[in-house]
Amino acid sequence: MSFGPRRPNWPCSSYHADLLAQGYVEGHAGWIGGRGRFSYCVHEEVPGSIVELSEFIGEKAAYFESIAEAARTWDGGDPIRRRD
Numbered sequence: 001m002s003f004g005p006r007r008p009n010w011p012c013s014s015y016h017a018d019l020l021a022q023g024y025v026e027g028h029a030g031w032i033g034g035r036g037r038f039s040y041c042v043h044e045e046v047p048g049s050i051v052e053l054s055e056f057i058g059e060k061a062a063y064f065e066s067i068a069e070a071a072r073t074w075d076g077g078d079p080i081r082r083r084d
Helices: 015-019 058-072
Strands: 007-011 025-031 037-042 051-054
Touching: 015 025, 015 037, 015 051
Parallel strands: 007 051
Antiparallel strands: 025 037, 037 051
């Protein structure tokens, strides 16, 4: 059974170095202004999979923290809420 490519994403600090040490290769990377760095890594033994790393700083960190706070205080009602 195949489910196609996977692209997990998680905030990174030392993950990049850890992945490279495990044989992953950086396929593409960059910097998004004040929002931090990002990197896409692949491993030849895991075909079709891409690991996306995203540094959470500045505006991006504040954005995701606001989502986490909303999740912590959510009572299960009003499932779709708009963000300004």
